[in-house]
Amino acid sequence: MADFDDIMRTTFACREFTEDPVNDATIHRILDTARFAPSGGNRQGNRVIVLRDKEVRRQLVPMVREASAIYVEQTMAGESPWQSVKPTSIDEGAVRANPAEDAMRASTTLVTSPVLLVITLDLGRTASFDKDLDRVGVISGASIYPFVWGILLAARNEGLGGVLTTYAADKESEVQRLLNIPDHHAVAALVPLGHPVKQLTKLNRTPVEKIATIGTFDGDKFTI
Numbered sequence: 001m002a003d004f005d006d007i008m009r010t011t012f013a014c015r016e017f018t019e020d021p022v023n024d025a026t027i028h029r030i031l032d033t034a035r036f037a038p039s040g041g042n043r044q045g046n047r048v049i050v051l052r053d054k055e056v057r058r059q060l061v062p063m064v065r066e067a068s069a070i071y072v073e074q075t076m077a078g079e080s081p082w083q084s085v086k087p088t089s090i091d092e093g094a095v096r097a098n099p100a101e102d103a104m105r106a107s108t109t110l111v112t113s114p115v116l117l118v119i120t121l122d123l124g125r126t127a128s129f130d131k132d133l134d135r136v137g138v139i140s141g142a143s144i145y146p147f148v149w150g151i152l153l154a155a156r157n158e159g160l161g162g163v164l165t166t167y168a169a170d171k172e173s174e175v176q177r178l179l180n181i182p183d184h185h186a187v188a189a190l191v192p193l194g195h196p197v198k199q200l201t202k203l204n205r206t207p208v209e210k211i212a213t214i215g216t217f218d219g220d221k222f223t224i
Contacts, residue, residue: 007156010201014161015109017194022114024050026158027193033157034150039143045122046147049179050115057111059178060168061104064190067170068106069099084136107167113192118168118175119148120185144188151191161196164189 027050039045051057067082073090074081110116121144130139148164155162168175168187175187212222 007153009203010199011152011156012161012200012203013163014194014196015106015163015192016197017109017113017161017192018197020114020195022160022194026160027115027117030151030154030158030160030193033154034147037147037150039147040127043125043127043143045125046144047120047122047185049118049120049181051118051179052115054111056178057116060110060116060175060190061107063171063174063178064107064110064165064167065099065104066096067167069095069102071167072100072102072106109163109192110165110190114194115192117151117162117189117191117193118179118181118187119144119151119189119191120181121188122185124184140186141188144186148189148191151193155193159195160193161199162191162193164191166190 031048035044035046037046070088070090070092071081073095074088077089079086079088079090121140123140126140126143128137128140130137145164152162152164166189168190172187173183175181176183176185181187209221209223213219214222
Protein backbone atom coordinates (compact mmCIF):
# COMPACT_ATOMS: atom_id res chain seq x y z
CA MET A 1 0.00 0.00 0.00
CA ALA A 2 1.37 3.41 -0.97
CA ASP A 3 1.91 6.26 1.48
CA PHE A 4 -1.22 8.47 1.76
CA ASP A 5 0.68 11.72 1.24
CA ASP A 6 2.32 10.23 -1.85
CA ILE A 7 -1.05 9.12 -3.23
CA MET A 8 -2.51 12.61 -2.75
CA ARG A 9 0.46 14.27 -4.44
CA THR A 10 0.76 11.88 -7.39
CA THR A 11 -2.83 11.16 -8.43
CA PHE A 12 -2.95 12.89 -11.80
CA ALA A 13 -5.33 13.12 -14.75
CA CYS A 14 -4.25 10.02 -16.68
CA ARG A 15 -5.40 9.84 -20.31
CA GLU A 16 -2.95 7.32 -21.75
CA PHE A 17 -3.14 3.68 -20.73
CA THR A 18 -1.26 0.50 -21.52
CA GLU A 19 -3.09 -2.50 -22.90
CA ASP A 20 -2.77 -4.34 -19.58
CA PRO A 21 -6.21 -5.49 -18.41
CA VAL A 22 -7.88 -4.43 -15.16
CA ASN A 23 -9.82 -7.27 -13.58
CA ASP A 24 -13.18 -7.06 -11.84
CA ALA A 25 -11.68 -7.82 -8.43
CA THR A 26 -9.51 -4.70 -8.67
CA ILE A 27 -12.45 -2.53 -9.74
CA HIS A 28 -14.50 -3.95 -6.88
CA ARG A 29 -11.77 -3.08 -4.34
CA ILE A 30 -11.60 0.46 -5.72
CA LEU A 31 -15.35 0.97 -5.43
CA ASP A 32 -15.46 -0.73 -2.04
CA THR A 33 -13.01 1.89 -0.75
CA ALA A 34 -14.50 4.89 -2.56
CA ARG A 35 -18.03 4.19 -1.28
CA PHE A 36 -17.04 5.64 2.10
CA ALA A 37 -16.92 9.13 0.60
CA PRO A 38 -19.30 11.65 2.24
CA SER A 39 -22.55 12.80 0.64
CA GLY A 40 -25.26 15.25 1.68
CA GLY A 41 -27.21 13.74 4.57
CA ASN A 42 -25.37 10.47 3.88
CA ARG A 43 -28.07 9.80 1.27
CA GLN A 44 -25.57 8.11 -1.04
CA GLY A 45 -27.27 8.87 -4.34
CA ASN A 46 -24.24 7.66 -6.29
CA ARG A 47 -24.45 4.89 -8.86
CA VAL A 48 -21.73 3.34 -11.05
CA ILE A 49 -21.96 1.56 -14.38
CA VAL A 50 -18.85 -0.56 -15.03
CA LEU A 51 -18.63 -0.43 -18.81
CA ARG A 52 -16.29 -2.69 -20.77
CA ASP A 53 -18.24 -3.24 -23.99
CA LYS A 54 -16.23 -1.32 -26.61
CA GLU A 55 -19.07 -1.18 -29.09
CA VAL A 56 -21.28 0.61 -26.57
CA ARG A 57 -18.37 2.85 -25.67
CA ARG A 58 -17.86 3.77 -29.33
CA GLN A 59 -21.42 5.08 -29.28
CA LEU A 60 -20.41 7.44 -26.47
CA VAL A 61 -17.66 9.06 -28.54
CA PRO A 62 -19.92 11.35 -30.64
CA MET A 63 -21.80 12.26 -27.46
CA VAL A 64 -18.68 13.83 -25.93
CA ARG A 65 -16.88 14.97 -29.09
CA GLU A 66 -18.65 18.32 -29.51
CA ALA A 67 -18.13 19.37 -25.89
CA SER A 68 -14.49 18.34 -26.16
CA ALA A 69 -14.09 20.31 -29.39
CA ILE A 70 -15.52 23.45 -27.81
CA TYR A 71 -13.16 22.97 -24.87
CA VAL A 72 -10.18 22.76 -27.24
CA GLU A 73 -11.21 25.80 -29.30
CA GLN A 74 -11.87 27.96 -26.25
CA THR A 75 -8.52 26.98 -24.77
CA MET A 76 -6.76 27.90 -28.01
CA ALA A 77 -8.58 31.27 -27.91
CA GLY A 78 -7.09 31.94 -24.47
CA GLU A 79 -10.38 31.42 -22.66
CA SER A 80 -11.18 29.37 -19.61
CA PRO A 81 -13.31 26.73 -21.36
CA TRP A 82 -16.97 26.17 -20.57
CA GLN A 83 -17.03 28.86 -17.86
CA SER A 84 -20.34 30.57 -17.16
CA VAL A 85 -19.24 34.16 -16.40
CA LYS A 86 -18.15 35.66 -19.72
CA PRO A 87 -19.56 34.96 -23.21
CA THR A 88 -17.26 32.96 -25.44
CA SER A 89 -15.63 34.50 -28.50
CA ILE A 90 -15.80 31.32 -30.58
CA ASP A 91 -18.60 30.19 -32.86
CA GLU A 92 -19.87 27.16 -30.94
CA GLY A 93 -22.23 26.15 -33.74
CA ALA A 94 -19.39 25.98 -36.25
CA VAL A 95 -17.23 23.99 -33.86
CA ARG A 96 -20.04 21.51 -33.23
CA ALA A 97 -20.56 21.09 -36.97
CA ASN A 98 -16.87 20.44 -37.62
CA PRO A 99 -15.06 19.24 -34.47
CA ALA A 100 -11.28 19.44 -34.50
CA GLU A 101 -9.21 16.28 -34.71
CA ASP A 102 -7.84 16.97 -31.21
CA ALA A 103 -11.34 16.53 -29.83
CA MET A 104 -11.66 13.15 -31.53
CA ARG A 105 -8.36 11.97 -30.07
CA ALA A 106 -9.43 13.03 -26.59
CA SER A 107 -12.74 11.19 -26.81
CA THR A 108 -11.25 7.93 -28.06
CA THR A 109 -9.82 7.34 -24.57
CA LEU A 110 -13.34 6.26 -23.62
CA VAL A 111 -13.01 3.34 -26.02
CA THR A 112 -9.36 2.44 -25.61
CA SER A 113 -9.05 2.43 -21.81
CA PRO A 114 -9.34 -1.01 -20.15
CA VAL A 115 -12.53 -0.02 -18.34
CA LEU A 116 -14.87 2.97 -18.20
CA LEU A 117 -16.89 3.93 -15.15
CA VAL A 118 -20.07 5.91 -15.77
CA ILE A 119 -21.02 7.67 -12.55
CA THR A 120 -24.46 9.11 -11.90
CA LEU A 121 -26.14 11.05 -9.10
CA ASP A 122 -29.77 10.62 -8.03
CA LEU A 123 -30.98 14.24 -7.90
CA GLY A 124 -34.00 13.13 -5.88
CA ARG A 125 -31.63 12.27 -3.02
CA THR A 126 -29.42 15.34 -3.28
CA ALA A 127 -29.59 18.57 -1.28
CA SER A 128 -29.08 21.29 -3.90
CA PHE A 129 -29.04 24.38 -1.67
CA ASP A 130 -28.18 26.64 -4.60
CA LYS A 131 -30.98 25.46 -6.88
CA ASP A 132 -32.76 28.84 -6.72
CA LEU A 133 -29.70 31.05 -7.17
CA ASP A 134 -29.14 32.94 -10.40
CA ARG A 135 -25.96 31.09 -11.33
CA VAL A 136 -24.78 27.66 -12.36
CA GLY A 137 -25.43 25.15 -9.60
CA VAL A 138 -22.39 23.63 -7.88
CA ILE A 139 -23.63 22.39 -4.52
CA SER A 140 -25.01 19.09 -5.83
CA GLY A 141 -21.46 18.12 -6.74
CA ALA A 142 -20.65 17.80 -3.05
CA SER A 143 -22.72 14.61 -3.03
CA ILE A 144 -20.89 12.91 -5.89
CA TYR A 145 -17.41 14.26 -6.59
CA PRO A 146 -15.86 13.21 -3.27
CA PHE A 147 -16.88 9.70 -4.36
CA VAL A 148 -15.27 10.17 -7.77
CA TRP A 149 -12.10 11.54 -6.20
CA GLY A 150 -12.11 8.54 -3.87
CA ILE A 151 -12.18 6.28 -6.94
CA LEU A 152 -9.14 8.02 -8.40
CA LEU A 153 -7.23 7.84 -5.11
CA ALA A 154 -8.10 4.18 -4.65
CA ALA A 155 -7.10 3.48 -8.25
CA ARG A 156 -3.73 5.17 -7.65
CA ASN A 157 -3.28 2.93 -4.60
CA GLU A 158 -3.77 -0.06 -6.92
CA GLY A 159 -1.13 1.24 -9.33
CA LEU A 160 -3.75 2.46 -11.80
CA GLY A 161 -4.61 5.84 -13.22
CA GLY A 162 -7.75 7.57 -14.39
CA VAL A 163 -9.31 10.90 -15.20
CA LEU A 164 -12.56 12.59 -14.20
CA THR A 165 -14.32 13.78 -17.37
CA THR A 166 -17.61 15.66 -17.51
CA TYR A 167 -18.03 16.14 -21.28
CA ALA A 168 -21.04 13.82 -21.27
CA ALA A 169 -23.21 16.46 -19.60
CA ASP A 170 -23.47 18.19 -22.98
CA LYS A 171 -25.49 15.24 -24.37
CA GLU A 172 -26.81 13.86 -21.10
CA SER A 173 -30.20 12.73 -22.43
CA GLU A 174 -28.51 10.69 -25.19
CA VAL A 175 -26.18 9.04 -22.68
CA GLN A 176 -29.17 8.26 -20.45
CA ARG A 177 -30.99 6.56 -23.32
CA LEU A 178 -27.95 4.55 -24.37
CA LEU A 179 -27.28 3.20 -20.88
CA ASN A 180 -30.86 3.06 -19.55
CA ILE A 181 -30.14 5.73 -16.93
CA PRO A 182 -33.28 7.25 -15.32
CA ASP A 183 -34.01 10.90 -16.12
CA HIS A 184 -33.56 11.97 -12.49
CA HIS A 185 -30.00 10.65 -12.43
CA ALA A 186 -27.44 13.24 -13.57
CA VAL A 187 -24.53 11.84 -15.56
CA ALA A 188 -21.85 13.25 -13.26
CA ALA A 189 -18.69 11.74 -14.74
CA LEU A 190 -17.11 9.32 -17.16
CA VAL A 191 -13.93 7.91 -15.61
CA PRO A 192 -11.58 5.82 -17.78
CA LEU A 193 -9.28 3.60 -15.70
CA GLY A 194 -6.18 1.61 -16.52
CA HIS A 195 -2.43 1.26 -16.09
CA PRO A 196 -0.75 4.60 -16.92
CA VAL A 197 1.72 4.67 -19.78
CA LYS A 198 3.75 6.94 -17.50
CA GLN A 199 3.16 7.56 -13.80
CA LEU A 200 3.76 11.21 -12.95
CA THR A 201 5.53 11.91 -9.67
CA LYS A 202 5.47 15.71 -9.60
CA LEU A 203 2.28 17.66 -10.23
CA ASN A 204 1.90 21.38 -10.90
CA ARG A 205 -0.47 22.88 -8.33
CA THR A 206 -1.01 26.40 -6.97
CA PRO A 207 0.67 26.88 -3.55
CA VAL A 208 -1.36 27.41 -0.37
CA GLU A 209 -0.31 31.07 -0.15
CA LYS A 210 -2.09 31.79 -3.43
CA ILE A 211 -5.37 30.05 -2.64
CA ALA A 212 -5.90 30.82 1.07
CA THR A 213 -6.48 34.15 2.81
CA ILE A 214 -7.18 35.19 6.41
CA GLY A 215 -10.58 36.51 7.47
CA THR A 216 -11.94 37.73 4.12
CA PHE A 217 -11.57 36.90 0.44
CA ASP A 218 -9.19 39.87 0.03
CA GLY A 219 -7.45 39.30 3.38
CA ASP A 220 -3.77 38.68 3.98
CA LYS A 221 -2.23 35.54 2.53
CA PHE A 222 -2.41 32.51 4.79
CA THR A 223 1.22 31.54 5.22
CA ILE A 224 3.63 30.18 7.80
